[in-house]
Amino acid sequence: MKPSKIASLLALLFAFALVAAACGSDDPVASSDDSVETDGTATDDDGAATDDGEPADDSAATDDGEMSEDFTVSQGIVEPSFIDSFNIQDSEGFEVGRLIFDGLTDFDSDLKAIPAVAESWDHEDFTVWTFNLKPGTTFHNGETVTAQSFINAFTYLASPDAASDVSYYGDVAGIEGFGDVASGDATEISGLSAPDDNTLVITLSSSNALLPSIIAHPAFSPRSEAAMADPAASLETPIGNGPYKMVGPWEHNVSISLERFEDYYGTPGNPSAVDFLIFDSLDTMYLEVQAGTLDITDVPAEQIEAAAAEFGDRNIEVSIGAYNYLGFPVNTAPYDNADLRKALSMAIDREAITQQIFAGTRDPADGFYPGLAPGGSAGLCTNCVYDVEAAKTLFESAGGIPGDKVTVYFNSGSGHEDWIQAVANNWNQAFGIEAEFIGQEFAPYLDFVQGGEIDGPFRLGWGWDYPHAVGFLEPLFKTGSTDNLSGFSNADFDAALAEFRALEDPVSPEAEALIVQMSEVLNEEMPVMPMFFSRGQIVHTDRITNVNLTAFDYVEMEKITLK
Amino acid sequence: MLRYTIRRVLQIIPVFFIATLLIFIVIRALPGDPIRAIGGERTMPAATREALIQRYNLDKSLPEQYVLYMKGLILEADMGESYAQRRQVNDIFLEALPRTARLAGLAVLFQALMGIPLGIWVAVKKDSAIDSIVLVSTIFMLSLPVFLLGSLAQVFLGVRWGIFPISGVNDGLKSYIMPSMVIAVSLMASIIRLMRGSLLDTFREDYLRTAKAKGLGRGRVFGIHALRNAMIPVITVLGIDLGALLGGTIVTEAIFNIPGIGFQITQAIILRDNTIVIGVATFLVIAYMMINLVVDLLYAVLDPRIRYE
Numbered sequence: 052m053k054p055s056k057i058a059s060l061l062a063l064l065f066a067f068a069l070v071a072a073a074c075g076s077d078d079p080v081a082s083s084d085d086s087v088e089t090d091g092t093a094t095d096d097d098g099a100a101t102d103d104g105e106p107a108d109d110s111a112a113t114d115d116g117e118m119s120e121d122f123t124v125s126q127g128i129v130e131p132s133f134i135d136s137f138n139i140q141d142s143e144g145f146e147v148g149r150l151i152f153d154g155l156t157d158f159d160s161d162l163k164a165i166p167a168v169a170e171s172w173d174h175e176d177f178t179v180w181t182f183n184l185k186p187g188t189t190f191h192n193g194e195t196v197t198a199q200s201f202i203n204a205f206t207y208l209a210s211p212d213a214a215s216d217v218s219y220y221g222d223v224a225g226i227e228g229f230g231d232v233a234s235g236d237a238t239e240i241s242g243l244s245a246p247d248d249n250t251l252v253i254t255l256s257s258s259n260a261l262l263p264s265i266i267a268h269p270a271f272s273p274r275s276e277a278a279m280a281d282p283a284a285s286l287e288t289p290i291g292n293g294p295y296k297m298v299g300p301w302e303h304n305v306s307i308s309l310e311r312f313e314d315y316y317g318t319p320g321n322p323s324a325v326d327f328l329i330f331d332s333l334d335t336m337y338l339e340v341q342a343g344t345l346d347i348t349d350v351p352a353e354q355i356e357a358a359a360a361e362f363g364d365r366n367i368e369v370s371i372g373a374y375n376y377l378g379f380p381v382n383t384a385p386y387d388n389a390d391l392r393k394a395l396s397m398a399i400d401r402e403a404i405t406q407q408i409f410a411g412t413r414d415p416a417d418g419f420y421p422g423l424a425p426g427g428s429a430g431l432c433t434n435c436v437y438d439v440e441a442a443k444t445l446f447e448s449a450g451g452i453p454g455d456k457v458t459v460y461f462n463s464g465s466g467h468e469d470w471i472q473a474v475a476n477n478w479n480q481a482f483g484i485e486a487e488f489i490g491q492e493f494a495p496y497l498d499f500v501q502g503g504e505i506d507g508p509f510r511l512g513w514g515w516d517y518p519h520a521v522g523f524l525e526p527l528f529k530t531g532s533t534d535n536l537s538g539f540s541n542a543d544f545d546a547a548l549a550e551f552r553a554l555e556d557p558v559s560p561e562a563e564a565l566i567v568q569m570s571e572v573l574n575e576e577m578p579v580m581p582m583f584f585s586r587g588q589i590v591h592t593d594r595i596t597n598v599n600l601t602a603f604d605y606v607e608m609e610k611i612t613l614k
Numbered sequence: 615m616l617r618y619t620i621r622r623v624l625q626i627i628p629v630f631f632i633a634t635l636l637i638f639i640v641i642r643a644l645p646g647d648p649i650r651a652i653g654g655e656r657t658m659p660a661a662t663r664e665a666l667i668q669r670y671n672l673d674k675s676l677p678e679q680y681v682l683y684m685k686g687l688i689l690e691a692d693m694g695e696s697y698a699q700r701r702q703v704n705d706i707f708l709e710a711l712p713r714t715a716r717l718a719g720l721a722v723l724f725q726a727l728m729g730i731p732l733g734i735w736v737a738v739k740k741d742s743a744i745d746s747i748v749l750v751s752t753i754f755m756l757s758l759p760v761f762l763l764g765s766l767a768q769v770f771l772g773v774r775w776g777i778f779p780i781s782g783v784n785d786g787l788k789s790y791i792m793p794s795m796v797i798a799v800s801l802m803a804s805i806i807r808l809m810r811g812s813l814l815d816t817f818r819e820d821y822l823r824t825a826k827a828k829g830l831g832r833g834r835v836f837g838i839h840a841l842r843n844a845m846i847p848v849i850t851v852l853g854i855d856l857g858a859l860l861g862g863t864i865v866t867e868a869i870f871n872i873p874g875i876g877f878q879i880t881q882a883i884i885l886r887d888n889t890i891v892i893g894v895a896t897f898l899v900i901a902y903m904m905i906n907l908v909v910d911l912l913y914a915v916l917d918p919r920i921r922y923e
Binding site: 140216494 | 644645646647648650651652653654655656657658659660661662664665666669698699700701706709710765768769772773779780781782783784867868869870871873877884885886
């Protein structure tokens with residue numbers, strides 16, 4: 052056989068490997084098409100995106116006058132599940148979606164609802180709400196935003212076709228007839244009407260003073276006719292009405308590129324373009340920011356301390372509306388004894404654990420909701436205070452735990468092992484009991500806590516749906532709530548909650564008094580042990596400034612300026 | 615050889631059915647409800663859950679689901695829709711596969727281009743200083759963990775010297791050079807050793823002595839008689855490596871942020887996104903069989919004693 056034939060057959064092996072590569076040259080083409088400066092350092096007219104050397108921000112600064120300076124800001128995120136408004140659910144999706152979409156309302160820095168597309172609103176008994184829309188605002192495709200656009204959005208959110216994970220927001224808001232659409236019994240939500248193009252009337256099944264806060268979620272953003280006609284396209288290239296619009300479709304696992312929407316009705320964003328670059332590994336994201344090829348990143352767990360030293364005032368930490376807790380199966384012996392539940396909670400040295408395991412980047416929980424949540428006062432959990440002596444007394448009076456053994460459940464591989472071990476050590480020192488840990492993979496763990504027979508403390512977390520103390524108290528502790536997984540049920544608590552619901556002002560002394568009342572019930576019963584309040588942490592490059600991380604754990608990209 | 619090839623290709627058909635069925639059963643046997651996993655720590659609204667279960671035929675029996683899936687796959691080349699991403703698995707696949715194929719192809723290419731000549735060189739220079747140095751280095755290369763080598767390459771070649779992009783896939787083939795070199799380093803070590811050993815074995819073969827005795831030139835003896843035969847095990851290993859790499863290089867893909875097959879399949883397994891797992895696994899079975907077929911055909915080319923009739 053001739054050597055040339057051998058060579059050609061040898062080449063066949065490699066050719067086989069590269070066949071797929073050859074036909075799928077989509078990546079480089081797509082990125083050069085957009086000519087998007089994917090690393091955030093090069094500028095529009097600078098083709099060499101990988102040009103190392105100095106960041107090219109100086110050329111951007113001299114392009115135009117100071118007013119219309121064009122610059123791109125890039126942020127590293129992990130792949131969101133969805134960026135189309137009706138199904139935005141994770142913080143990444145929220146981060147992108149809030150730039151693309153504007154709802155009726157938004158929040159100010161005090162977490163109070165302020166006008167967005169709605170210029171004003173009014174209500175009758177907090178049950179019938181009338182929102183007056185700013186006339187003539189438009190979607191990115193030129194369509195006008197009308198009251199009907201909102202009705203379309205709410206209806207789609209409820210519909211089984213959409214099968215939205217966040218359709219529960221309709222129930223949180225309490226919109227009349229929302230559930231009928233969800234169950235397929237109706238195609239229109241009876242509680243919605245549009246007397247004219249710029250007036251939206253929302254009727255609730257019961258009074259809810261928190262409505263303006265609740266409907267600020269992107270799920271309640273208006274939906275264009277184009278998106279209604281082609282929902283599949285809308286998943287990839289959502290058409291919104293916010294300050295930024297999509298540049299081409301979502302490049303899955305690679306990037307989401309946005310540019311300033313020039314016909315935006317509100318204050319235009321500062322950056323002319325925002326690139327969300329998608330990473331699998333937080334470590335890589337962090338390295339890119341260290342190298343200056345990416346502007347903003349979250350901080351990987353092992354860099355938490357180093358980040359503060361390395362980035363100085365470019366390391367930003369804020370408390371956010373989320374926390375971790377260990378719940379009790381309150382109807383299962385021996386955890387049906389409130390004294391035992393209190394004892395276990397009081398024996399935990401939350402302060403030491405946050406310092407030693409989380410390097411002080413979480414806050415020891417001192418209440419049943421994070422202190423920054425409006426509506427209630429902070430630090431109301433009396434059993435969250437570390438007090439071994441009191442704990443021992445309670446433990447004895449409760450009769451201890453049979454077999455001196457406690458089984459703790461958690462989802463493995465998500466960084467919970469260490470602190471749960473520390474909690475068990477606290478219990479061992481206080482009561483001499485041994486702990487058995489059952490770590491399960493995420494999916495089977497959810498089956499277990501949401502549907503299984505729980506017979507020991509279990510880990511879960513909760514993030515608010517809307518910024519208010521009740522955004523924690525209601526879903527976690529109300530009788531029969533689907534997320535009340537400890538099985539807690541208390542008539543006094545439910546009564547106080549119902550009274551709160553009927554209040555005129557959710558942030559008032561009366562509201563606070565009721566929230567204190569609910570917290571007192573929880574102190575008596577201790578259905579869950581609040582553990583740590585979460586914090587968000589980001590670092591950014593020194594070419595940008597005005598970087599603000601909010602209590603919702605998103606960066607206000609539209610406010611960033613060049614240094 | 616043509617008949618042999620056709621027979622081998624036909625063999626893929628039953629394996630395809632058996633493999634998909636097995637994967638189908640195994641993935642369903644894993645604990646963890648896929649619809650719950652999508653909702654995460656917050657309980658999913660009942661209506662949404664119901665809608666998704668119907669949409670993905672999860673209310674049907676396992677055999678029914680299998681038939682529906684195979685019908686879509688065979689009649690419409692439709693691998694179904696991902697539960698978690700609500701995108702066509704076909705689309706996800708066409709995005710991820712070229713990336714992994716580039717990575718794997720380049721890695722095997724580097725592995726062969728560096729490993730084979732080095733192996734030949736040390737075989738020829740057996741027992742010399744260079745032989746020892748290379749052999750000791752291969753042990754070092756084998757024991758270097760990929761994540762360490764990957765991070766080092768990123769910091770030096772990417773951040774410090776700026777030769778290659780630190781991560782991502784936005785610079786065309788250039789994006790793949792550094793990660794594929796990292797993979798190639800550990801794979802190369804085994805090729806060097808194998809090439810050396812295999813060549814030394816052939817040197818002792820009778821036919822080689824005969825060739826020399828016939829008075830053939832050195833180049834012909836070495837190139838055609840020794841080297842060609844010594845390549846057989848090397849080609850086998852290259853083929854196996856390529857097949858394994860196509861299955862996803864999870865660590866490398868994560869470090870260098872290359873959203874390929876490895877990335878998709880880890881995410882899919884965690885979230886119990888069964889349509890992706892089944893689609894990817896089935897493809898890998900077929901790809902592996904095809905690569906093996908090519909390798910087997912190469913045997914016949916390399917070794918005149920092997921004939922497929």
